[in-house]
Amino acid sequence: MSHQSKKLETLVGPDESQRIMNSLKGGATRRDILAMLTACGMQATMAGGLASLASTAHAQTPRKGGRITVASMASGVNDTLDPAKQSAHIDYCRGFMFYNGLTVLDGSLAPQPQLAEEFSTKDAQTWVFKLRKGVTFHDGKPLTPADVVFSIMRHKNPATASKAKVLADQIESVTATGPNEVTFRLTSPNADLPVILGTYHFHIVKDGTTDFGAGIGTGPYKVKEFKPGVRSIAVRNDNYWKPNRPYLDEIEMVGIADVSARVNGLLSGQLDLVVAVGPRSIDRVLASGTHSVFETKATSYTNLIMRRDSSPGNNPDFVMAMKHLFNREQLLNSIQLGRGEIGNDNPIAKANRFYFKGLPQRAYDLDKAKWHLQKANLGSAPIPVVASPAADNSVEIALVMQHAARQIGLNLDVKRMPSDGYWSTHWMKDPVGFGNINARPSADLALTLFFKSDAPWNESGWKNEKFDQLLLAARGETNLAKRTQMYADMQVMIHNEGGIGIPMFTSSLDGHSKKLKGLSQIPVGGMMGNSFAEHVWLDAA
Amino acid sequence: MNSILFKLLVQRIGLALLSLLAVSVVVFAITSVLPGDAAQEQLGQEATPEVLATLRAQLGLNVPAHQRYLHWIAGLAHGDLGVSSTARLPVSELIASRLTNSLLLAAVTALFSVPIALTLGIAAAVWRGSWFDRWESAAAVTVVSVPEFLVATLAVLVFAVHLRWLPALSYLSDVESLGQMLRAFAMPVVTLTCVIVAQMMRMTRAAVIDQLEAPYIEMVRLKGASPMRTVLAHALPNAVGPIANAVALSLSYLLGGVIIVETIFNYPGVAKLMVEGVAQRDIPLVQACTMLFCAGYLILVTLADLCGIIANPRLRHV
Numbered sequence: 001m002s003h004q005s006k007k008l009e010t011l012v013g014p015d016e017s018q019r020i021m022n023s024l025k026g027g028a029t030r031r032d033i034l035a036m037l038t039a040c041g042m043q044a045t046m047a048g049g050l051a052s053l054a055s056t057a058h059a060q061t062p063r064k065g066g067r068i069t070v071a072s073m074a075s076g077v078n079d080t081l082d083p084a085k086q087s088a089h090i091d092y093c094r095g096f097m098f099y100n101g102l103t104v105l106d107g108s109l110a111p112q113p114q115l116a117e118e119f120s121t122k123d124a125q126t127w128v129f130k131l132r133k134g135v136t137f138h139d140g141k142p143l144t145p146a147d148v149v150f151s152i153m154r155h156k157n158p159a160t161a162s163k164a165k166v167l168a169d170q171i172e173s174v175t176a177t178g179p180n181e182v183t184f185r186l187t188s189p190n191a192d193l194p195v196i197l198g199t200y201h202f203h204i205v206k207d208g209t210t211d212f213g214a215g216i217g218t219g220p221y222k223v224k225e226f227k228p229g230v231r232s233i234a235v236r237n238d239n240y241w242k243p244n245r246p247y248l249d250e251i252e253m254v255g256i257a258d259v260s261a262r263v264n265g266l267l268s269g270q271l272d273l274v275v276a277v278g279p280r281s282i283d284r285v286l287a288s289g290t291h292s293v294f295e296t297k298a299t300s301y302t303n304l305i306m307r308r309d310s311s312p313g314n315n316p317d318f319v320m321a322m323k324h325l326f327n328r329e330q331l332l333n334s335i336q337l338g339r340g341e342i343g344n345d346n347p348i349a350k351a352n353r354f355y356f357k358g359l360p361q362r363a364y365d366l367d368k369a370k371w372h373l374q375k376a377n378l379g380s381a382p383i384p385v386v387a388s389p390a391a392d393n394s395v396e397i398a399l400v401m402q403h404a405a406r407q408i409g410l411n412l413d414v415k416r417m418p419s420d421g422y423w424s425t426h427w428m429k430d431p432v433g434f435g436n437i438n439a440r441p442s443a444d445l446a447l448t449l450f451f452k453s454d455a456p457w458n459e460s461g462w463k464n465e466k467f468d469q470l471l472l473a474a475r476g477e478t479n480l481a482k483r484t485q486m487y488a489d490m491q492v493m494i495h496n497e498g499g500i501g502i503p504m505f506t507s508s509l510d511g512h513s514k515k516l517k518g519l520s521q522i523p524v525g526g527m528m529g530n531s532f533a534e535h536v537w538l539d540a541a
Numbered sequence: 542m543n544s545i546l547f548k549l550l551v552q553r554i555g556l557a558l559l560s561l562l563a564v565s566v567v568v569f570a571i572t573s574v575l576p577g578d579a580a581q582e583q584l585g586q587e588a589t590p591e592v593l594a595t596l597r598a599q600l601g602l603n604v605p606a607h608q609r610y611l612h613w614i615a616g617l618a619h620g621d622l623g624v625s626s627t628a629r630l631p632v633s634e635l636i637a638s639r640l641t642n643s644l645l646l647a648a649v650t651a652l653f654s655v656p657i658a659l660t661l662g663i664a665a666a667v668w669r670g671s672w673f674d675r676w677e678s679a680a681a682v683t684v685v686s687v688p689e690f691l692v693a694t695l696a697v698l699v700f701a702v703h704l705r706w707l708p709a710l711s712y713l714s715d716v717e718s719l720g721q722m723l724r725a726f727a728m729p730v731v732t733l734t735c736v737i738v739a740q741m742m743r744m745t746r747a748a749v750i751d752q753l754e755a756p757y758i759e760m761v762r763l764k765g766a767s768p769m770r771t772v773l774a775h776a777l778p779n780a781v782g783p784i785a786n787a788v789a790l791s792l793s794y795l796l797g798g799v800i801i802v803e804t805i806f807n808y809p810g811v812a813k814l815m816v817e818g819v820a821q822r823d824i825p826l827v828q829a830c831t832m833l834f835c836a837g838y839l840i841l842v843t844l845a846d847l848c849g850i851i852a853n854p855r856l857r858h859v
Contacts, residue, residue, distance in 0.1 A: 076817040077635055077826070078583065078627035087583070158595040163584065165592055227638070228628055229817065230809045254710075256807050260694065261710065265807070268701040268709040420820060424577035456589040 062518060066538035067250040068272040070527075071262050075255020079228035082212035083203040084155055084162035089275060090255045092200045092530035094226075097234045097251065098138075099203035099217035102129055102148065103194045105529060107521055108353065109441050111194035115143065115204055115218060124189035124476050131180045135241045137206055138215075138222045145176030150207040152184075152197075164201035166449070166456060189476025191483070195442045200530065220246035220534040229255070234533070247518070247537035266291060266511050273536075275526050277511040279337040285511045292514050298341050298349035298505035299525045300438045302393050304385075304401075307431045308499040309461040312383060317376035319499055322432075323362060324369035325404045326397075326503040335396045336506055343502035346491045347437070347446050351523050354443040356488035359495055370408040382413040386433035390422035394434035397503060428459050435459050439524050443487050444475050451494060460499025467493050515539045546850065553846070557839040561832060565614065568831045572824050573606050579626040579822040600626045613828065623825035625818075632829045636811065640833070643810040646733075647795035649726050654734040655741065655788060662745025662784075667772055669750055678743070685739035693732045693805045700728060711806040729806050733799060737791040744787030748780035755779075782849030789845035797834035 072090035079094075080086060086095055103111040103119070113119070116129040135143040154160050155168030162168065170187050177183040184193060196202065206216050215223035218241065221234035231254045236246055256262045256274070263281045265271040267288050277285055277293060285291045306313035306322060313319060328342045341350060344362055348355050387398040395416055402412040417426055427435055440446040449455055452471055453463040467490055474486035494500065508526030512519065518536040522529030580596040597603050604612075616623055622632040665674045701709035711725045752758060753776050761775050800812040811830060818826035 076627070076821065077625060077630070077814065077823070078817075078821055158591060159599070161584075161592050161596040161599065163592075166589060229814070230638075254807065256710070258804050258807075261697075261805055261807055264697050264702055264709040268697075268705060270708050270710055421576035421582070424581035 062244075062247050062537040063540055064244075064247050064537070065249050066247075067252070068248060068516065068536070068538065069252040069254065069270065070532075071254050071256045071265060071271050071274040073255060073275055074257035075229055077229045079226075079232075079255070080212065081215040081223070081226060083151070083201055083205060084160050084164065086200060087163055088255075089525075089530065090253060092525075093527060093533065094215070094232055094234075094253060095200040095203050096219065096531040097221040097253075097533040098215040098219040098223060099205065100219050101198050101200075101203050103198040104531070105195065105198040105441055105522060105524065107523075108351075109195065109523065111198045114198070115148075116197075119194055121191075121193075124191045124193075124478055125186050127184040127186070127193055128177070129182050129184065131182065132241065133180060135218050136239060137218055138237060139206075141206060143204070143218055144207070145178070145180070145182045146207040147204055148182045149174045149176060150209075151204045152202065155201070162201070164199075167196055167201070167445075188472065190444070191475060191478055192442045192444045196445065199441060199524075221251060224250070242534070246534040248533075251533055263511065266513070269513075272516050272538075273510060273512045273527070273532070275508075275510055277509050279335075279339050279509065281511070282337070282339075282509065290514055291511060294510045294512055294519050294526075295339060296508040296510075296521050296523055296526050296528075298351060298439060298523060299508040300392070300436065301343060301347065301349075301502050301505045302391050302397060302434060302436045303347075303459070304397070304501035304503075305428065305430075305433050305435050305459045306499040306501070307428075307461050308463070310431045312376070312378050313431055313460065313499050315376045315378070316497070317372040318378060319501075321369045321372035321376060321408075321410070322401075323501045324365045324372065325401050325408075325410075326362075326501060327364040327400060327404060328503050330364075331397055331400060332504045334400075335393050336504065339507040339509060341505040341507075343504045344495060345498070345500065345502050346495050347450065347500070347502060348443050348487070348491055349439065349505050349523075352443055354484055354487035356491040358488065359491055362495070364404075366404065366408055369404075369410075373408060373410055380409075380411065382411040383432060384413045384415050384430070386415045386417055386426050386430040388417040388419055388422040388426065388434065390417075390419035391427075391434040391436035392506065394436070398434070428457070428461075441524050441529075444471070447471055447487075447490060447494075448475075450500075451490075451498065462497065462499045464493060464497065546847070549846065549850070550843075553839075553843045557836070557843070560839065561835055564831060564835045565617075565828060566610075568828055569606075569610050569613075569824065572819070572822065572827055575819075575822060577822060578602055579824070582820070582822045583627060602626075609824075613825065617832075622829045625823050625826045627818075627821045627823045627826075632825050635814065635826065636829055636833065639809055639811045639814045642808065643796060643799075643812070646726070646729060646799070646808065646810060647792065650730050650733045650737070650795055651792055653730060654738045654791075657734070658738045658741035658788075659745055659784070661738075662742040663749055663772060663777070665742070665746045666749035666753060667768065669746075674746075678746075681739040681742055684735050687735070689732055689736050690801050690805065692735050693728070693802055696728045696732060697805065709806075711808045729802050729808060732802055733795065737794065741784075741787050741791050745780075745784050748783040748787075749776055752776040752779045778852045781852035782846075785845035785848040785852075786842070789841040793834075793838040793841045796837045797830070 072093055073088070075088065075090045080091055081094060081098060083095055083099060086092055100115045102114060102116040104114040106112050115132055115135060117132045119127060119129045121127045131143060131145065131148065137143065152168070152171060152174045155162040155164050156171065170190060172185045172187050174182055174184050186193065204218065205212070209216070213226060215226060220237055220240050222237045223232065224235045225231070225233040231252055234251045234253070236249050240246065256265065259276065259278050259281065262274040263277055263284060266274045266285065282293050285293055304322060306319050308314055323345050332338060332340050332342060344359060346359060385398050387394040389395060398414045402414050405412045426433055437450060440449065448471060450457050450459055451462065451467065452458060453468050470486050470490050474483050477483040477486065510526045515538050516536055517539050519528060519532060522531065528535055579600055580593055580602055583596065584592060601609065613623055624630065625632050625635055628635060661677060665677050668674055697709050700707045707724055707727050711729055749772065758771060758776055761771050797812050797815070799810065800816055802808065803810045803813045811833065815827060815830035818830060
């Protein structure tokens with residue numbers, strides 16, 4: 001299979017081949033693939049050959065049955081099956097086992113129908129979702145519009161303390177407008193609503209649920225056991241609405257905070273799939289011959305934050321000098337061992353459909369950095385830079401920068417803070433520090449959450465009215481070409497003026513037994529954007 | 542005899558309660574000074590002022606610290622350990638499931654390490670100065686100097702990853718037979734035994750040697766008692782006090798101090814629960830765990846003193 005996709009890759013490039021492979025897994029037919037390929041300007045004869053190549057690549061049919069044990073990162077007594085409260089990788093993975101959303105994101109992060117059979121809008125402000133018929137919850141109750149209304153509206157209630165409240169606040173109302181139909185009314189147009197509804201916090205629960213421990217949803221697996229901080233066991237939901245899914249009989253999920261304990265568990269055969277093996281364990285995993293590493297590109301970035309509302313970040317030349325101090329190739333190769341992508345002080349990664357290809361790559365340039373630094377005229381006092389293991393790799397990045405800065409006479413005082421309490425006491429509070437952001441499923445989300453002037457997580461406190469107007473306009477724009485141009489303009493603004501330096505995007509690296517099949521990329525996170533449960537199967541051999 | 546025991550017990554219980562109270566105040570004060578509170582830790586990067594305020598109100602964190610402490614201590618007086626601020630479950634429920642695991646691990650480890658340590662310690666005392674004594678002392682010092690994470694990691698690499706004899710992770714939930722239990726426990730128990738055996742052994746050796754050099758032992762020897770009888774019937778009972786104390790100290794470590802072993806083998810014990818509690822600023826949980834460890838320590842030390850008195854012939858015949 002990997003050989004086949006390699007062939008595809010050389011013909012149409014990695015992004016396109018990924019998209020084709022994923023849509024095949026999503027059930028696309030040969031005809032769909034042909035349409036996709038001809039749409040991207042390929043001659044019909046060549047496309048025909050390619051489409052059959054892609055189809056044979058997936059001739060291998062999934063096998064039913066079997067049990068796997070999966071390890072996530074840290075888990076604790078705060079593990080929860082309440083979609084609104086979920087906050088850790090293990091929670092998200094469980095969410096995709098027990099629940100479904102109205103939509104689901106595919107390999108190119110486009111929303112596909114899930115519990116909603118179809119969705120439509122005229123003005124991107126009023127959305128109509130037609131619910132799938134014949135879907136039942138694990139306890140036998142049929143899915144109704146009331147469940148959807150409850151599941152979405154509870155995020156708006158401050159008493160729920162939902163982690164998605166910021167996103168839910170743009171939803172003015174959700175109402176049942178038919179026996180199998182709900183209508184969303186937004187405060188302002190948003191063409192990406194179906195993308196947001198495909199994320200884990202917006203999974204659909206039963207109307208009136210207050211205790212989420214039983215995990216009653218419509219998802220591919222049912223809860224057999226759920227002990228927070230210890231483990232969960234999911235068993236196949238025989239009444240799942242998707243024919244022939246899921247493949248496995250049982251999935252046990254545990255949290256193991258220690259990377260080497262995870263890798264040891266995998267190599268000793270106790271675990272079948274583990275998250276985040278880290279670049280330094282790749283060789284060990286591959287050397288076993290029975291295990292493999294699944295890489296999902298650009299699932300997060302660690303960024304330098306220079307607060308634009310306080311000194312020294314309020315000086316644009318200081319910001320520019322710092323952005324030229326990243327030796328991006330070196331950082332990627334030495335810290336991530338090449339597992340990632342070079343960053344360009346732009347939060348939108350290459351895989352995103354709105355990524356602006358025309359943005360020139362900023363280089364490691366000590367002369368330019370020095371020129372900007374002299375213009376900034378900050379004096380010789382050391383500048384504190386706060387880093388912490390809480391923001392992955394930030395300590396290493398800070399030390400490499402410190403070395404480069406010394407060569408142009410800038411004294412960076414790297415302050416290493418403990419992980420414990422870093423987000424509440426240091427993140428976005430220190431004038432120069434580090435953050436760590438996970439990939440968001442849409443360009444609008446990535447920009448709205450972290451760059452809009454009044455966003456609660458506007459990390460650098462950068463304020464730009466023109467940017468805010470563009471952002472709102474792009475969100476409601478239904479013409480794709482216009483929208484793409486708007487996102488390009490915004491990326492240029494952040495690249496040049498934002499108080500954020502993004503040296504690289506890091507890949508998510510999952511270790512798995514070679515017997516485990518069916519993994520494909522959904523680039524919002526490792527393990528297929530946390531949704532591996534209904535896609536993977538165990539090979540008999 | 543009985544009056545001495547009774548006095549000692551009353552004194553000990555009184556002191557224990559005072560210590561517990563002091564510890565609870567100190568722990569509460571320290572956790573309050575830690576940066577961030579339960580609401581902030583729970584929301585992490587996603588915290589917004591509005592949601593934070595609601596969550597704080599729900600968790601009762603907007604009440605002043607001293608009032609929260611008084612509320613908690615009043616609950617404790619009624620046997621109520623409070624409700625965990627992250628899991629929203631009674632703390633007693635959270636601890637109960639983990640405590641059985643921790644006690645089981647501690648019991649199995651004690652079962653192996655105490656007899657080994659006592660036998661080796663007594664043997665070293667009897668043959669002191671011999672090659673056996675020197676070799677054993679050197680080995681003990683070596684084992685106790687190797688940090689437990691190294692022992693555990695090496696054990697996992699050799700026995701789990703390369704030889705595949707034993708599981709790398711210790712799940713208790715899958716244990717159905719004695720064989721499975723032995724397999725799951727083998728590596729954690731060996732690691733912990735390495736840590737605690739040396740100290741107990743050295744203390745036993747010293748205590749027994751101390752007695753063997755006393756004049757009354759010379760009398761015993763002159764009366765013609767066999768070496769075995771000299772040590773077991775005469776020297777050992779007098780040495781029980783210090784030995785019991787050494788054993789108590791080592792065992793109290795098994796309750797709360799095994800965080801490294803619990804992490805490496807992913808064993809769901811109380812130590813890990815408490816560390817999670819600290820990371821999440823779950824003060825009721827942290828308080829309850831501290832009280833538990835402190836009480837466990839005090840009980841063990843009191844038991845050790847009682848053992849010393851009951852075994853000591855001179856005190857027994859007062």
